[in-house]
Amino acid sequence: MYYVVVRKEKSHANAEYCGPLAPEERKWIQNYADFCGKSFSEVVREAVLERIEDEADLRAYDEALALDDGTGYSMAEVEAMFDRC
Numbered sequence: 001m002y003y004v005v006v007r008k009e010k011s012h013a014n015a016e017y018c019g020p021l022a023p024e025e026r027k028w029i030q031n032y033a034d035f036c037g038k039s040f041s042e043v044v045r046e047a048v049l050e051r052i053e054d055e056a057d058l059r060a061y062d063e064a065l066a067l068d069d070g071t072g073y074s075m076a077e078v079e080a081m082f083d084r085c
Contacts, residue, residue: 021029026040033043073081 029043030040033040036043038046
């Protein structure tokens with residue numbers, strides 16, 4: 001059994017996560033890392049951070065959608081707004 005360890009340096013504290021990986025999962029990730037010319041840990045770290053960013057974007061979108069009052073502008077109206085600047 002293999003484990004993924006993700007570390008993030010913040011101040012002087014380390015946050016660490018360890019989780020089990022099946023051998024075929026580890027091999028799949030390692031093959032991808034080799035293909036990209038990256039280390040196993042780089043691929044895992046980038047994937048985790050990308051997932052967190054995607055989740056944050058989705059939450060921000062949902063929050064903005066909830067606040068949407070239905071106001072819309074045509075392209076001509078937007079151009080007129082910028083012409084006034």
